[in-house]
Amino acid sequence: MFVTNILLKKTKSxxxxxxxxxxxxxHKMIRIRERLADKLEMISFDPYIQQPSVYRELKKVRSLK
Incomplete structure (x- = not known):
């Protein structure tokens, strides 16, 4: 194994x-959370029904640096 492979190893965001x-x-929206945190569940304003409603995390979209 080459030393460069060890030095250039990718780190998780x-x-x-x-x-x-x-x-x-x-209604869907995108939020940012920490990788090690629990799945998001929050109350936010829903523009379709014009009232606050519960939003739950569906899936990961991408990693951020």
Whole structure:
């Protein structure tokens, strides 16, 4: 094994971008969270129903540096 392979090893990012979906209307939005944190679940304003609703994390979109 070459020394350069060890030195150029990729590091994981601390933050990731996740897709969140409203439990009521299905409206989607993107948020950023830490990689090691629990899945996001929050109350935010839903423009489709004009009221606050619960948003839950669906999937990871990409990693951020």
């Amino acid at each position: 601390k933050m990731i971008m996740v897709l969140m979906e409203s439990a009521v209307s299905g």
